[in-house]
Structures are given as structure tokens and as C-alpha cells.
Amino acid sequence: MEKTADVSSDENRSSPAGGRGHEGEPHRQGELGSRLNWLRAGVLGANDGVVSTAGLVVGVAGAAATSAELLTAGLAGLLAGSMSMATGEYVSVSTQRDSELAALDQERRELAHTPEAELEELTGLYMAKGLTRDLAREVAVQLTEHDALAAHAETELGIDPEELTNPWHAAGASFVAFTVGALLPLLAIVLPPASVRVAVTVAAVIGALVVTGWVSARLGSARVGPAVGRNVLGGAIAMAITYAAGVLLHAAR
Numbered sequence: 083m084e085k086t087a088d089v090s091s092d093e094n095r096s097s098p099a100g101g102r103g104h105e106g107e108p109h110r111q112g113e114l115g116s117r118l119n120w121l122r123a124g125v126l127g128a129n130d131g132v133v134s135t136a137g138l139v140v141g142v143a144g145a146a147a148t149s150a151e152l153l154t155a156g157l158a159g160l161l162a163g164s165m166s167m168a169t170g171e172y173v174s175v176s177t178q179r180d181s182e183l184a185a186l187d188q189e190r191r192e193l194a195h196t197p198e199a200e201l202e203e204l205t206g207l208y209m210a211k212g213l214t215r216d217l218a219r220e221v222a223v224q225l226t227e228h229d230a231l232a233a234h235a236e237t238e239l240g241i242d243p244e245e246l247t248n249p250w251h252a253a254g255a256s257f258v259a260f261t262v263g264a265l266l267p268l269l270a271i272v273l274p275p276a277s278v279r280v281a282v283t284v285a286a287v288i289g290a291l292v293v294t295g296w297v298s299a300r301l302g303s304a305r306v307g308p309a310v311g312r313n314v315l316g317g318a319i320a321m322a323i324t325y326a327a328g329v330l331l332h333a334a335r
């Protein structure tokens with residue numbers, strides 16, 4: 083099944099709304115696509131929180147730490163991770179927004195100074211989409227009368243000037259998503275008795291990674307099995323490595 087009628091979900095896969103290193107362009111799709119992108123970014127953020135905090139606390143537990151030490155390490159990891167995610171998201175979305183605002187300014191200037199050339203440009207863009215010259219011209223004229231900037235922003239730049247992503251919203255969403263994910267391994271390592279805390283944490287983390295892998299695969303219309311498998315394997319390897327490092331460090335002391 084290479085081709086799918088659901089074009090918007092195909093686009094979602096390639097441009098989630100944020101997360102470090104992702105192209106945050108949720109406004110390029112419709113409102114549903116935008117919401118799915120945010121949801122997907124949230125699941126990925128939570129997944130980050132689960133894996134990084136699980137690796138951290140399991141490693142510290144491997145070095146035979148007390149509950150108080152585990153709580154300190156886990157909380158520090160939670161805060162450091164969530165702020166790092168929020169900062170990265172803020173920077174990336176701000177940069178994106180700056181370049182979009184600059185492009186809109188440029189478009190505004192062009193519309194003010196060379197309206198006829200802009201109308202011709204818009205006509206050409208609709209012809210490129212498949213309209214005849216006369217119809218393209220008619221569409222361009224009517225949309226220019228309605229809202230010239232919006233028409234150019236949408237057709238030429240692929241952005242909606244009313245819906246630029248707010249960097250603070252993106253940062254806040256990342257912070258919350260990571261924190262929610264990080265709380266799970268933190269509580270799982272701190273609450274149970276010392277003899278079973280690592281086993282409880284590993285079980286809780288694997289359960290959570292099954293859920294986040296399943297949800298993100300569904301949101302991206304990808305196959306569920308491989309997505310869940312990769313997600314669980316990644317988390318399990320992270321915990322195995324940090325636990326081994328903790329045990330070795332403890333033995334060396």
C-alpha cells in the first residue's frame with residue numbers, strides 16, 4: 083500500500099509540529115493535520131521523557147543509590163530534560179516564525195509597490211496548479227480583492243498569516259510532554275521497595291513505550307508492530323547500558 087487517499091496523514095509523517103530538529107510547520111496542513119501534528123509531537127516528547135529519565139534512574143539504581151538519591155537524580159534529570167526540550171523548541175519555532183514574518187513583510191511590500199506583477203504572479207501559480215489562464219486570472223483577481231496577502235501567503239509561501247506557531251506555546255507543550263513522560267520512571271523507581279524497584283521500573287517503562295510507539299505509529303499511519311518493536315528495543319537498550327554502567331561504577335568504588 084504505497085498510495086493512500088489520506089494525503090494529510092502522509093504529510094503529517096514528514097513534518098511534525100516541533101520537537102528538536104523537526105520542521106515545525108503545523109500550519110501548512112489543515113486544522114485536523116495541525117492538531118495531529120501537535121499530538122504526535124506531544125507523544126514523541128513524552129517518549130523522550132520516559133527513555134532518558136528511565137536510563138538515568140536505572141543507572142543510578144545500579145550504583146546502589148538510596149531512594150533519596152534516586153529522587154534527587156531523577157528530579158534533576160526531569161527538569162534538565164524538560165527545560166532543554168522547551169529551549170530547543172522555542173529556538174527552532176522562533177527562527178521559523180522570524181523567517182515567515184520576514185517573508186510576509188516582503189510580500190506586503192511587493193503588493194504595495196507592484197500590485198500588477200503580483201496579480202500576474204498569482205495567476206501563474208494557479209495555472210501551475212492546473213487552471214486555465216482565464217480561470218486562474220479570475221481566481222487571482224477575486225482572491226486579491228478578498229485578501230491579497232492571505233492569497234499570496236497561502237499559494238506562494240504555503241503559510242497562513244493568521245496561524246503562525248507561537249514559540250511559547252511550542253516550548254510549553256514540549257516541557258509538559260517531557261515532564262509527563264519523565265514522571266513515570268521517576269515514580270516507578272522511588273515508590274516500590276529497593277529489592278524490586280528496578281524490575282518495576284523496567285516493566286513500567288516497557289509498558290509505556292508500547293503505548294507511545296503504538297500511538298505514534300497510528301498517528302503517522304505507519305505499521306504498528308515494527309514501530310512498537312523499535313521503540314521498546316531502544317528504551318530497553320538505554321536502560322541496560324546505564325544499569326551496567328552504574329553497577330560497574332559501584333563495583334569500582
Ligand SMILES: [Zn+2]
Nearest residue numbers: 200203234238
Ligand atoms: Zn506574491
